[in-house]
Amino acid sequence: MSEGIKKAERIQTSILNGLEKKCLAWLAERQPRWVVSDTLTFIGIAGALMTGLGYMLSDKCYCWLWLAVAGFIVNWYGDSLDGTLARVRKTQRPIYGYYLDHTVDCVNEALIFGGLGLSSLMRLDLAMMIFAVYLCLTLNVSINAHLKSEFKLTYAKLGPTEFRLIAMIVTMLFIFIKPLRDFTTSFHMLGRDVQFHALDLFGIVVLAVLLIIYAVTVFNDAAGYSKADPMPKRKD
Numbered sequence: 001m002s003e004g005i006k007k008a009e010r011i012q013t014s015i016l017n018g019l020e021k022k023c024l025a026w027l028a029e030r031q032p033r034w035v036v037s038d039t040l041t042f043i044g045i046a047g048a049l050m051t052g053l054g055y056m057l058s059d060k061c062y063c064w065l066w067l068a069v070a071g072f073i074v075n076w077y078g079d080s081l082d083g084t085l086a087r088v089r090k091t092q093r094p095i096y097g098y099y100l101d102h103t104v105d106c107v108n109e110a111l112i113f114g115g116l117g118l119s120s121l122m123r124l125d126l127a128m129m130i131f132a133v134y135l136c137l138t139l140n141v142s143i144n145a146h147l148k149s150e151f152k153l154t155y156a157k158l159g160p161t162e163f164r165l166i167a168m169i170v171t172m173l174f175i176f177i178k179p180l181r182d183f184t185t186s187f188h189m190l191g192r193d194v195q196f197h198a199l200d201l202f203g204i205v206v207l208a209v210l211l212i213i214y215a216v217t218v219f220n221d222a223a224g225y226s227k228a229d230p231m232p233k234r235k236d
Contacts, residue, residue, distance in 0.1 A: 014159035024084040027077075037082040037091070041104055044078025047071045048108035052115025059120050065175045068115075072164045072171075075108060080161065102142060109134055121174070121199045130203060133210040140217060147225065155213045170202060 014020075054068030083101065086092045109131060117127030137155070145151045153159050174180050183198040196204075 013157065014154045014162055015157050016161050016165075017154075017159065020080070020161055024081055025088065027081055028085045028088040031081075031085060035085070037086045037097070038100075040078040040082035040085060041100060042078070044075050044080075044082065045104060045108060045111075047073070047075030047078055048111040050074060052111040055112075055115040055119045055121060062175055062181060065171050069168050069171050069175075071112075072168050075112075076161060076164050079105070079108065098145075102138065105138065106135065121197065122203050123196070123200055126200055126203045126207065130207050130210065133207065133214055136214055137210065137217070140214070140221070144221065148228075155217070156209075170199070174199065 048071065050071030051068045052071070054064050054066070054071055057064035057067070083097065086097065113127045113131040113134075116122050117124035141152055180198045184195055185201075186193045186195050188194075
């Protein structure tokens with residue numbers, strides 16, 4: 001298990017990858033000695049909790065969405081910097097780090113999507129469907145890390161940082177544009193009227209894109225594994 005994790009190649013080709021690497025290296029070199037990777041990991045969880053609470057509290061006042069925006073920044077700081085700090089200080093722990101990173105990643109997303117779904121901004125069922133597809137993509141990354149030693153962090157030139165940035169921009173649009181917050185529309189589905197808000201419609205687009213990315217990824221990976229592991233010839 002540890003050998004597979006150590007040899008897995010990180011594939012990061014996102015739009016902001018080059019700039020982000022330089023920024024993270026600069027930050028890692030300036031961290032106090034008492035700050036370790038685990039410290040940053042828990043800071044990342046705190047950021048996700050801030051975002052989830054910001055969305056939930058937005059029902060009381062939309063100014064709470066600023067807490068959600070700040071939470072994305074704190075989450076990026078902790079979640080992205082913990083691994084960089086370990087590499088800069090040469091304190092990598094491949095097995096522990098791999099386990100903790102993937103476990104905490106799921107917890108972070110559960111906090112964010114849970115908070116969003118429990119607010120009036122997005123339907124809970126839609127938020128959970130997006131979360132489920134995200135988990136499927138995460139599982140696929142973990143499988144490929146072991147089967148073909150590839151740790152792919154980017155899909156369609158978009159990685160976690162780009163998705164956070166998009167989420168922050170969309171959130172700020174809802175802070176400043178009142179018609180977006182007030183927009184509602186209804187559809188007749190399965191014998192009943194279902195109401196959608198503006199963020200629901202955006203969420204449907206995100207869900208569709210993620211489903212397409214997942215389907216294409218699984219198809220390509222399955223085809224590659226089929227060639228690498230062909231059907232045995234029958235012995236008559």
